[in-house]
Amino acid sequence: MRNPSQRGFTLIEVVVALAIVAVGMLAVFKTIGDTVNNVDELRDRSFAEWIADNRITEMRISGQMPSVDETAGEIDFAGRHWHWVTKVSQTQVKGLRRIDVSVRSDTDPEGSSITTLAGFMGQTATAAPPSRADWYGNDDSGGPGDGEDDGTDDGQDEPTGDGG
Numbered sequence: 001m002r003n004p005s006q007r008g009f010t011l012i013e014v015v016v017a018l019a020i021v022a023v024g025m026l027a028v029f030k031t032i033g034d035t036v037n038n039v040d041e042l043r044d045r046s047f048a049e050w051i052a053d054n055r056i057t058e059m060r061i062s063g064q065m066p067s068v069d070e071t072a073g074e075i076d077f078a079g080r081h082w083h084w085v086t087k088v089s090q091t092q093v094k095g096l097r098r099i100d101v102s103v104r105s106d107t108d109p110e111g112s113s114i115t116t117l118a119g120f121m122g123q124t125a126t127a128a129p130p131s132r133a134d135w136y137g138n139d140d141s142g143g144p145g146d147g148e149d150d151g152t153d154d155g156q157d158e159p160t161g162d163g164g
Contacts, residue, residue, distance in 0.1 A: 044105060045114055047078050052101035052117035055084055059099060060121055066097060081106035085113075095123040 009017075059066050066088045075082050087100045098120055102113035 047080070048082065048103035048105070048114040049117060051075060051077055051082055051084060051103045052115060055086055055101045056099050056117065056119035056121075059086075060119075065095075065123060066099065066121065068097065091120070093122075097121050 068088050068090050070085065070087045072083065072085045075084065083104050083106065085102045087102075089098045089100070091098050098118060100116060100118050102116040104113045108114065
């Protein structure tokens with residue numbers, strides 16, 4: 001029995017309080033560990049996206065249309081070794097190619113990727129043939145007011161400039 005003049009906690013109360021604090025601390029440490037793992041994954045994903053973006057940019061600034069094929073390579077970036085695979089495919093639009101770059105770190109298994117980035121590369125507008133599109137909704141291919149005779153007789157004579 002307890003003497004009312006003695007104040008304090010019993011051994012069982014202290015043990016229960018320490019158990020509650022220990023469970024709370026375990027939850028805090030697990031949350032901190034998960035946060036550190038997420039930061040590592042986000043860092044790796046950011047580096048992989050930069051590598052893929054750099055690869056697409058290199059192909060674009062080369063000035064040459066890439067051939068439709070698959071290439072692979074390695075790069076050292078941010079103090080680590082990375083592997084990339086570039087797949088170039090022809091789109092349904094003539095003169096436009098799709099570029100898919102997949103990147104994985106050296107520690108990831110073969111065939112996997114951290115990220116895959118897609119880009120497009122096309123021939124420049126100056127290299128393309130002139131457009132014959134009907135932008136104004138007219139049937140003649142030259143557009144409004146082109147002054148060209150398209151060889152059809154629409155019943156209207158064009159002025160010849162000779163007065164009659």
